[in-house]
Amino acid sequence: MSPATVQIERPTPVNGVNVAALFEVIDAVKANSEIARFNFRLTNKWLGGVRTRSTVKEFTGALQTHRAAAKGFVVETGEPPVLLGEDTAPNPGEWLLHSLVSCLTTTIVYHAAARGIAIAGIESRIDGDIDLRGFLGLAPDVRKGYSAVRVHLRVKTDAEAATIENLATYSPMLEVVSGSVPVSLKIETY
Amino acid sequence: MSPATVQIERPTPVNGVNVAALFEVIDAVKANSEIARFNFRLTNKWLGGVRTRSTVKEFTGALQTHRAAAKGFVVETGEPPVLLGEDTAPNPGEWLLHSLVSCLTTTIVYHAAARGIAIAGIESRIDGDIDLRGFLGLAPDVRKGYSAVRVHLRVKTDAEAATIENLATYSPMLEVVSGSVPVSLKIETY
Numbered sequence: 463m464s465p466a467t468v469q470i471e472r473p474t475p476v477n478g479v480n481v482a483a484l485f486e487v488i489d490a491v492k493a494n495s496e497i498a499r500f501n502f503r504l505t506n507k508w509l510g511g512v513r514t515r516s517t518v519k520e521f522t523g524a525l526q527t528h529r530a531a532a533k534g535f536v537v538e539t540g541e542p543p544v545l546l547g548e549d550t551a552p553n554p555g556e557w558l559l560h561s562l563v564s565c566l567t568t569t570i571v572y573h574a575a576a577r578g579i580a581i582a583g584i585e586s587r588i589d590g591d592i593d594l595r596g597f598l599g600l601a602p603d604v605r606k607g608y609s610a611v612r613v614h615l616r617v618k619t620d621a622e623a624a625t626i627e628n629l630a631t632y633s634p635m636l637e638v639v640s641g642s643v644p645v646s647l648k649i650e651t652y
Numbered sequence: 653m654s655p656a657t658v659q660i661e662r663p664t665p666v667n668g669v670n671v672a673a674l675f676e677v678i679d680a681v682k683a684n685s686e687i688a689r690f691n692f693r694l695t696n697k698w699l700g701g702v703r704t705r706s707t708v709k710e711f712t713g714a715l716q717t718h719r720a721a722a723k724g725f726v727v728e729t730g731e732p733p734v735l736l737g738e739d740t741a742p743n744p745g746e747w748l749l750h751s752l753v754s755c756l757t758t759t760i761v762y763h764a765a766a767r768g769i770a771i772a773g774i775e776s777r778i779d780g781d782i783d784l785r786g787f788l789g790l791a792p793d794v795r796k797g798y799s800a801v802r803v804h805l806r807v808k809t810d811a812e813a814a815t816i817e818n819l820a821t822y823s824p825m826l827e828v829v830s831g832s833v834p835v836s837l838k839i840e841t842y
Contacts, residue, residue, distance in 0.1 A: 478701030480736055487736075488788055495785060502745045503779030506753045508771070511668030512761060514754040518742045523784070524734050535742050537727075539754035544714050546670055546677075546762075552708045552725050554755035554825050555692045557747055563696045564704040564729035565744035569787070571702060572736075581698070589693030594713070595685060597759070597824050598678055607828035634787050635744050638797035641832030 479575035488576075490524070497524050512541040513550055555592060555608070558639070563588040563613060565635035566647070570617065573629035583618035590643075611639060612646045623651045669765035678766075680714070687714050702731040703740055745782060745798070748829070753778040753803060755825035756837075760807065763819035773808035780833075801829060802836045813841045 475481060491498045500523035506516045519534030520527050539554055541547025552560070567584050574581050589612055596606035617626050627649045630636065639645055665671060681688045690713035696706045709724030710717050729744050731737025742750070757774050764771050779802055786796035807816050817839045820826065829835055 483736055487784075488790070491785060491788060491790060495783075495791075498784035498788070498790075500745075500782045500784055501779055502743070502749060502782065503777065504742075504746060504749055504753070505775070505777045506750070506757060507776075508757050508761065508774035512758050514757050514774075516750045516754065518746050518750065521732070521746075526734070528732055528734055529739070532739075535746075537742065537750060539750070539758065541758065542711070542718055544716070544718055546673055549719070549722075552694075552727065553692070554751045554758060555690075556694060556708050556711075556725075557751035557754070558825055558828065559692060559694055560696070560706045560708065560727060560729070561744045561747035561751060563694070564706065564747070567696060567698050567704050568702050568729065568731065568744060571698065573789075584698035584704075586696045587693065588696070589691055592690045592692065592824060593685075594677075594688035594690055595681060596827075597822055598681060598688070599763075599822060600678070600681060600688075601685075605827060606822060607824040607826075607831075632787055632789060632796060634782060634797040635748055636797075637786075637795060638748065638832050639828060641797075642828050643831070 476575040476578060477571045477581045479572060481575050484572065484576055487524075499523070509538070512545070512547040514539045555590065558608075559588045559590055559611070562611065562635045562639050562645075565633045566613060566615065566630050569633040569636075570615075570626055570629045573632055574619070574621070574626070577629075579619060579621045579625070579629075581617060581619050584615060586613060586615040588613045608639075608643045610644050610646070612648070614648045615650070617649060617651050619651050621651060623649050626651060666765040666768060667761045667771045669762060671765050674762065674766055677714075689713070699728070702735070702737040704729045745780065748798075749778045749780055749801070752801070752823075752825045752829050752835075755823045756803060756805065756820050759823035759826075760805075760816055760819045763822055764809070764811070764816070767819075769809060769811045769815070769819075771807060771809050774805060776803060776805040778803045798829075798833045800834050800836070802838070804838045804840070806840050806842060809841050811841060813839050816841060
């Protein structure tokens, strides 16, 4: 920055989120909606038995390809012995819960930052019911996937639980999962 | 096994799956459907900024709690710089794709094993479109989550692609995601 540049007042990062950058993203998207278009992707390879490995690398967004030169994240799935695996990694159903609960948490943090709501901590638990008869094809009336998912978030903040709950409704993965499975979302502030 | 025990002929493992054990599970579930009831769960903690960490440990299934004494799997989520993170781990949307594609692969492998269909390899790619205007609350008519997901699986097998596609439809996470998002599933055998 040259000495002649006007110093714009930038909000302090809130919740560890660079709020100035967040508003820059919002303004850029408002000016050109193409910037908002993201495409996430990965490749997966069967490792034999009930194990798989994904490589998570490039994605597209804000009119660019990102992480193209990165090594990428290499992550696996396994199954526990009761499902005939060797418990080498979480299974696909557990990864879905990880996706959903982390999306809820991150969504609350971004949207709270944008509104200047300080969050001091979030801890959560999530669980989901699956009746294996659906997967095994033993009962056509039984769902194959989760029949119910429950999330309980404890958020350390001065804001009301209802305010935090409203922020959580922006969660992309909540929309994906709750469009298909009943998701009970309990948010407690302290 | 005592010398007097009759040696039961057990099918050779198919695709690395212990088929005898798989049929034991199926028979047990047929005899008592309570055995089929599973509950998967995990805890998550916000790490500041847009990072979270999950601990995946015990689950319930087949009338027991499993992994209670295990250390558990510790997995994170992050966000790339364009989404204000430091790219420390895949983001929640990427984890959802990992869940779905690994579930499809594992489902094909289990069901092929049960039918005696040999699979020599599975490689796949998956991608999904997200328009950030939904998440940012800038366009109420734009979805917050994925608007479309595409999966392409290449399966090395003598079976027909249509047969493999039928096996894939048993995937629990396919049911969860496709109940909410259009999922295009392309399966190729070679």
